[in-house]
Amino acid sequence: MAAAPVEPSARPSRFESACRALSFIVPAAAGVWQATPSVDFQDDVALLRAFGSIPVGLEGLVSAALGGAFGLLPLGDRVLRASYVSALGLGLSGFLLYHLALALLRARKGERRSNVLFALAAALIPLLGPSFALEGSRPGGAAVAVALGLATLAAKGAFGERGPGAALATGALLGATALESRGTAGAVLLALGVEGWLSRAWPSRRTTLFGALGALSVLTVPLALAVALVVSAAPNAALALGSLGRGLGVDASAVDRSAALGAWLAEVGLVGSALSLLGLGAGLCAAAVRPRLAAWAVFVALDLCLGAARTPPTESSSLLAVHLLALGALALGAALGMRALLDALERAKIPFAAGANALLLVYTFSLVFVSQENGTRATETRATRAAAAFTEAALDELPAGSALLVRSEALLFRVQAARVVGGARPDLLIVPIEQLESEKVYAELVAREPSLIPLVREVLLAGRPSEYALSALADARPTFLELGPDTNERLHGHLVPRAFFTEFTAHPLARSDRKLGTARGEAGFRRVFSAVQRSPDGDPATRALLVDELGARSLLLAGLGDRDIAAEVVADLLALAPESSLGLGLTQRLRVGGKGRVDVSGLYAAR
Secondary structure, three states: OOOOOOOOOOOOOHHHHHHHHHHHHHHHHHHHHHOOOOOOHHHHHHHHHHOOOOOOOOOOHHHHHHHHHHOOOOOOOHHHHHHHHHHHHHHHHHHHHHHHHHHHHHHHHOOOOOHHHHHHHHHHHHHOOHHHHHHOOOOOOOHHHHHHHHHHHHHHHHHOOOHHHHHHHHHHHHHHHHHHOHHHHHHHHHHHHHHHHHHOOOOOHHHHHHHHHHHHHHHHHHHHHHHHHHHOOOOOHHHHHHHHOOOOOOOHHHEOHHHHHHHHHHHHOHHHHHHHHHHHHHHHOOOOOHHHHHHHHHHHHHHHHHHOEOOOOOOOOOOHHHHHHHHHHHHHHHHHHHHHHHHHHHHOOOOOHHHHHHHHHHHHHHHHHHHHHHHHHHHHHHHOOOHHHHHHHHHHOOOOOOEEEEOOHHHHHHHHHHHHHHOOOOOOEEEEHHHOOOHHHHHHHHHHOHHHHHHHHHHHHHOOOOHHHHHHHHHHOOEEEOOOOOOOHHHHHHEEEOOOOEEEOOOOOOHHHHHHHHHOOHHHHHHHHHHHHHOOOOOHHHHHHHHHHHHHHHHHHHHHOOHHHHHHHHHHHHHHOOOOHHHHHHHHHHOOOOOOOOOOOOOHHHO
């Protein structure tokens, strides 16, 4: 016999209140438990923002402000305190997703006793999975953006057209989402627009005006305060100017949609994905929930179209929160699918139907435990990455008072984060070549080291330092640089490839001098090399930096005629990147000619 519907009461039962509390406590506790003091390359900018070391820029303002507030609490080291902000976002995301799922289940099938359990499962399955677990246990994770996006959806559904105060609150939450992640705010706004179009319930002009005022008030006042208080006071404010105007970072031509489907299958599973499609399809056929489900389908469509766009492994995707929202949409669909199967079993007049219902509920929560196990494994894998070993070995290699000329933002922020978090190497002079056009950058650097004046002048005039400018700096300090494809060939005789960086000497060196210099720091490099190879996921960020450095080193050595050393470097390069076109091409050229310089023309583009 089918179970009789239960009339919803104005006051939730104790069981419902307990499930509501669990939807927040379980994800938040998982985020706190899985947080580690180890820092990855994707965490560097968030840490520097939270600790007030660089400007917050145009994104990440909410997590940066909360990170600064949590930094004042005696709750562990600085990295863990910043990670607790993401754990809080994870808990709020679970709480909001539970309420949104429960509202959908009640609108689709009416009140049932099992709705609360299905809603709780819909919240916990994605929140405990690998993607949410990683973002909820690291500083500056996308969990805060997800929580703000879900709060905007919940506010719109709860408030509707109930006066200007509700419109102000919804607009304010949308503005806060934009301050944290512009891509997420755009996706939420599109979802709300699709819901309004399908429901034919467009807000009035008065409601729209108050909503816009709420959004603008949040967007302008906190951002102005951040510029006034953080940017001017940040000790390394000038060094972040290159990343303040960064857009969404999505290359639509590089989208691999099969990767998005693979990510869904890895998170939800084949059975869960089938149930999600069943629930979403059945829900879209029901007029009662079609507009709200269509809004969630927007996240799935955006994740399929843009969420798998390739980004550098040392950076976090700006649309990662949209991917997490898409996983939430799939979990909602799975809950609706489970509900539909349960209703079908209740209507079927077959033996043991009641027992099958109980087994279906047990199976639903077994997916929660599977998801939690996968999430724990993902966070444990992240904790074993080689980023910390790379930072320690690379900085220890540099002599006291060295000048380090860097080109990539990943390396720049890695060094700055190591200084802020652990006080590493304050004696180094970090020179960001790509940001010397900023007056504040070169003024601060020249005030600390006057011998940089010729180098700054050459970069501003010619775009790269000359032999004279680097020699003037090398006479004052040990000078190391990050090689680029446009390195002047006149500098090659002054360069000594070291384990992680290339040393520039004021006078040209012979091949024997280069051979001795190349051997220095080799033990530290081997430690990092082995750590990358032992990493369960391959540690793509550290691997990318090592591959880039090995490629530059091999090109330099081959161009100078040091064929034996170049062959060893190419072997390491191919061990990390077997399909490297540079490594394969250089291997062929090293086999030709026997002695002397190798023609490396055309290989720079293969890096």
